[in-house]
Amino acid sequence: MSHPPQQPPQQPQYMGQQQFQQPQPAQPPQYKKRKKWPWIVxxxxxxxxxxxxxxxxxxxxxxxxxxxxxxxxxxxxxxxxxNPAPEENTQQDSSGVTRLDFGETHTWSGGEVITVSAPEEYTSSNQFTQAPEGKRYVALDVTITNKGDDEYNAMSTKLTVQHNGQVAQQNHMAGDSLPDVQLPPGGSTTFTSVYEIDEETGKLQVSVQPNVFASETVYFSGQF
Missing domain, CATH: 1.20.5 (Single alpha-helices involved in coiled-coils or other helix-helix interfaces)
Structure with missing residues (x-):
């Protein structure tokens, strides 16, 4: 008994010569990220x-x-x-010596500030204290101010006076003696010293030290 021939498997059906494609799922919409830096700035x-x-x-x-x-x-x-302060002008020569004009001011390292005023002629009202023949008296006002941190006694100040190269003797009967005055910081005092000099005009020079141990001596000078 003969068997009928087997049929080949049937192929998928095409529509319009194209295979039917399964639809793809829709993609979610893409949103652009907003930039934050403009808000920060x-x-x-x-x-x-x-x-x-x-x-x-x-x-x-x-x-x-x-x-x-x-x-x-x-x-x-x-x-x-x-009330202007006295003019301070430190002038040192080639040897390092400080020379000032009368009326100027110098300040030492310890805070002592000293001014020697311009000299003035002094005439005694006492007939027994008149200047000898060929001599005359000169008066100098000395102002001392303590700008240091410690007390200072004005009596420590050392003065020497020369006129025309000769030592001038102080007249202790006229003017003020060197004051025994204690100056606190910021304190000040003024005293007058009278010296005997020649009648002839010449160079008057006053050396000043705030104390005998001072390393610096200042010279005030001028014609008188």
Whole structure:
């Protein structure tokens, strides 16, 4: 008995010569990320503006303390203009010696400030203390100020006077003796010393030391 021939497997059906494709699932929409840096920069600019405005207001509005300080400074300037300090001018020659004119001021390292005024003719009202023949008297005002940190006794000051190269003798019967005055820091005193010199005009020189141990001697000089 013969068997019928087997049929080959059937192929998938095509539509319009193309195989039917299964639809793909829809993709979710893509959103662009917003940039954050413009907001950050804007915030920093706003903060800087607020601080700048606050500082400008503080500077424009003076405090009571600053107004008081300005008033004190103006008062001090006015006081200094009315009572100027003695002129200080340190002039050293080639040997390192300090030479000043009368009326100038010098400050030592210890804070002693000394001024020798311009010399003036001195005439005694006492007939028994008149200058000898060929002689005359000269008066010198010496001002001492203590700008150091410790007390200072004006009696420690050492003065020597020469006129035309000769030693001038002090007239202890006229003027003031070297004062035994204790000067606290900031204290000041003035005394007058009288010396006998020749009638002939010449160079008057006064050497000054704040004490005998001072390493610096200052020379005030001028014609008299």
């Amino acid at each position: 804007g915030g920093l600019v706003l903060i800087a503006f607020i601080f700048g405005a606050a500082n400008a207001q503080d500077n424009a509005t003076p405090s009571a303390g600053s107004e008081t300080a300005n008033a004190d400074a103006q008062a001090a300037d006015k006081q200094e203009q009315q």
